[in-house]
Amino acid sequence: MKARVEVFLKPGVLDVQGKAIEAALHGLGFPGASDVRVGRVITFDLAAADKAAAEAEAKAMADKLLANQVIESYRVEIAA
Amino acid sequence: MKARVEVFLKPGVLDVQGKAIEAALHGLGFPGASDVRVGRVITFDLAAADKAAAEAEAKAMADKLLANQVIESYRVEIAA
Numbered sequence: 001m002k003a004r005v006e007v008f009l010k011p012g013v014l015d016v017q018g019k020a021i022e023a024a025l026h027g028l029g030f031p032g033a034s035d036v037r038v039g040r041v042i043t044f045d046l047a048a049a050d051k052a053a054a055e056a057e058a059k060a061m062a063d064k065l066l067a068n069q070v071i072e073s074y075r076v077e078i079a080a
Numbered sequence: 081m082k083a084r085v086e087v088f089l090k091p092g093v094l095d096v097q098g099k100a101i102e103a104a105l106h107g108l109g110f111p112g113a114s115d116v117r118v119g120r121v122i123t124f125d126l127a128a129a130d131k132a133a134a135e136a137e138a139k140a141m142a143d144k145l146l147a148n149q150v151i152e153s154y155r156v157e158i159a160a
Contacts, residue, residue: 006121021122021145028144030137032127039121041086042101047112057110064108065101 002079003046003058007067008039042066046078054078082159083126083138087147088119122146126158134158 009015015037022036048054058076067074089095095117102116128134138156147154 008121018122022124024145025141030141032137033141034125034127036122036124039123041088041119041121042098042116043119044102044116045114047114057112061105061110061113065104
């Protein structure tokens with residue numbers, strides 16, 4: 001089963017990478033870009049019995065390793 | 081307009097970050113995870129006249145700055 005975990009900084013946490021990209025975009029001639037935020041996506045195959053089990057396992061992975069829940073939030077998607 | 085650019089390493093390019101996460105997941109008791117790949121997502125607001133213009137501008141941004149097309153591919157999504 002294909003799993004996909006998206007990790008973003010929580011709203012309110014300063015996204016320095018996003019700010020740097022925003023400044024670079026403005027410098028490159030894209031003044032219309034604002035509120036740039038950067039996150040990461042982790043995709044993987046998961047050996048699980050069904051979709052619910054896969055979702056529970058992917059969430060456990062995110063809690064333990066993939067996201068730092070002090071400053072990040074995550075979203076799990078399972079493709080059947 | 082909300083834009084979203086997803087950047088992934090091209091298939092065939094060794095994803096060392098993904099390999100490290102995979103090994104860590106196995107060590108943490110998730111042996112079922114395989115083919116772990118890591119990408120990034122850049123979201124931003126875009127001042128554009130319409131969806132087509134926003135998409136063209138986001139693609140230009142990806143070409144110039146957001147993705148390294150030698151080793152990465154990207155996908156642009158515009159939410160109306």
